[in-house]
Amino acid sequence: MIAPSQPATPDPAHADQCETRHPIDLEQVRALNVSVLTADKAQQMAELFAVLADPNRLRLLAVLAERELCVCDLAALVKLSESAVSHQLRTLRDRRLVRYRKQGRKVYYSLKDQHIFDVYRAVADHVDEPED
Amino acid sequence: MIAPSQPATPDPAHADQCETRHPIDLEQVRALNVSVLTADKAQQMAELFAVLADPNRLRLLAVLAERELCVCDLAALVKLSESAVSHQLRTLRDRRLVRYRKQGRKVYYSLKDQHIFDVYRAVADHVDEPED
């Protein structure tokens, strides 16, 4: 899921053209950036956002926020095939956004990561605002 | 960017198998889901998350959070080609996450959408937490 971005051509020919006009400030910014957001952390964040970047997964999370549900019911609710839902649940499981428990031949899924659902809700509110 | 998810095969053969055991509750959940998260809104949210689902765009946003910067400087800071940065800035512009102003032949970009940057920060904090 999102291969770590290849370094492209290492330090493109560009080099020290336009940015050397104010080299000190830029070094400060780079220092801040590197410490606050390393390549590794950017990668982790991107992978988390990627899980939320699909309308069907968002719909699954939305119904799971209301109640625990089995795969079959989820498929009926979001109108997807059970296979498609199962695949989607796998990526939600892998990213630990949901938990599950088996009961008989059914598997009941529920929301696990409240932090991420807060993010969901923040964006849900955001897209409703007209101030675009 | 993220084509509206095709309805797949409309209402897969699945139909009324497992979910008809508790039809009333599921109708309630579906009603909630549809009103809270329509297909259209899920699509909008997914597109927003998709913008954040790339490590290089996150790095651009991170440095833009520190200060206004031109394309050339951004390229130097995130170590990408200016063309790649320009392409990325286009998607950030299209989604109104950044603003820009021209000054001579340079174009200075800055953060525009504070709400989305709050989301950025929430996820940045989240990935640092050990409680996984």
Next chain:
DNA sequence: TTTATATATGAGCAATCGCTCATGTATTCA
């Protein structure tokens, strides 16, 4: 045990993404 149900998963395909490379367009400088 045999059959059906509920879910998981691998292969594979069409669509999308993010880059490079080539090129176009302003703007500045000589």
Next chain:
DNA sequence: TGAATACATGAGCGATTGCTCATATATAAA
């Protein structure tokens, strides 16, 4: 005016995504 700089953009390629379809597994029902 002509060359160089800063940026934008289209084409196109390799990688990734999200589905379907076929198939596997586990549990329940007959």
